Amino acid sequence: MAGGRHPFYKRLLKEYKSLSTNSLSGITMVKNDENLTEFIFRIEVTNHTLYKKEDLFHLSIIITSEYPVDSPRVQFVIFDEIVIDDDDKDSKGSENKDTVVVPNGVPKIPIHPHVYSNGHICLNLLGEDWTPACSIESVLLSIQSMLNTNDKNERPPDDAAYVKRAPLNPKSTTFIYHDDTV
Amino acid sequence: MKVKIVEWHGFSTWHWKLAADGDANSSAYVDELCGICRVAFDGTCPNCKYPGDDCPIVLGSGCTHNFHLHCIVKWLEQDTSKGLCPMCRQIFTYKESYPDMTEELANLKTLIDGHRVMRERYTEDNQEFEAFEEET
Numbered sequence: 001m002a003g004g005r006h007p008f009y010k011r012l013l014k015e016y017k018s019l020s021t022n023s024l025s026g027i028t029m030v031k032n033d034e035n036l037t038e039f040i041f042r043i044e045v046t047n048h049t050l051y052k053k054e055d056l057f058h059l060s061i062i063i064t065s066e067y068p069v070d071s072p073r074v075q076f077v078i079f080d081e082i083v084i085d086d087d088d089k090d091s092k093g094s095e096n097k098d099t100v101v102v103p104n105g106v107p108k109i110p111i112h113p114h115v116y117s118n119g120h121i122c123l124n125l126l127g128e129d130w131t132p133a134c135s136i137e138s139v140l141l142s143i144q145s146m147l148n149t150n151d152k153n154e155r156p157p158d159d160a161a162y163v164k165r166a167p168l169n170p171k172s173t174t175f176i177y178h179d180d181t182v
Numbered sequence: 183m184k185v186k187i188v189e190w191h192g193f194s195t196w197h198w199k200l201a202a203d204g205d206a207n208s209s210a211y212v213d214e215l216c217g218i219c220r221v222a223f224d225g226t227c228p229n230c231k232y233p234g235d236d237c238p239i240v241l242g243s244g245c246t247h248n249f250h251l252h253c254i255v256k257w258l259e260q261d262t263s264k265g266l267c268p269m270c271r272q273i274f275t276y277k278e279s280y281p282d283m284t285e286e287l288a289n290l291k292t293l294i295d296g297h298r299v300m301r302e303r304y305t306e307d308n309q310e311f312e313a314f315e316e317e318t
Binding site for chain 1: 219228256269271
């Protein structure tokens, strides 16, 4: 997809605008590319027993060339937001176009019975139950609520085996969605 | 006084009649967007340049969801669509309200029929499928 706009660029632009203006609580867009096909979001889970304030969860969303007929590629990633410390900010403060508050913390892959330690997520919405009526926003909300409602401090039962042979792209994995309880 | 018309320009506007009860005067639906490309129905799908007959609207008959013909065909071409409406996941069927059966409409019909056959086959083989899933 290098160069050239995505065929559904207009839709992506609408989604992008809506995401940047009516920001979702606890979800911050930390990075996006010009073509609006690659995004990184930071998801915060507050008041949770398992997830601490200093845990930083980053979700990578990559729009495939067949979007929105095809689901986006979504996975958790370890991502370092560039932390601008105060001294730096003072010396060339006016050059910063907007003041972005980067929380202090450790980037992590959230622990969840449906999230593998390599960041892959077993979620029906990202696979066979995707429809073009879903959107970047609906994916973000699903994943945020998936974390919010989780109370199990565990990885999927086959985590070690899966991570060893997992393809780079989680979309190449055929997940079997067997557990509706979490 | 005599007026001689030297030249005149006619203007007209149009929009798709989408409401089932035919209330074409209600302007509310003008804002409605195709659920797939999120462009107004009176606009075009991303692949077309001019709105109108070249980029027609398909009216869902089972559900009440409408789409640009090109958008819904793109979706139904996917196996993962299972022939379902993207908005409500009911089996997608459409109102055959166009007098001419264009190649594109024929294509839509073929896709819908194809999914129906797949569904019927799946129900027949359902037990085998389940056995297979348990193994993996």
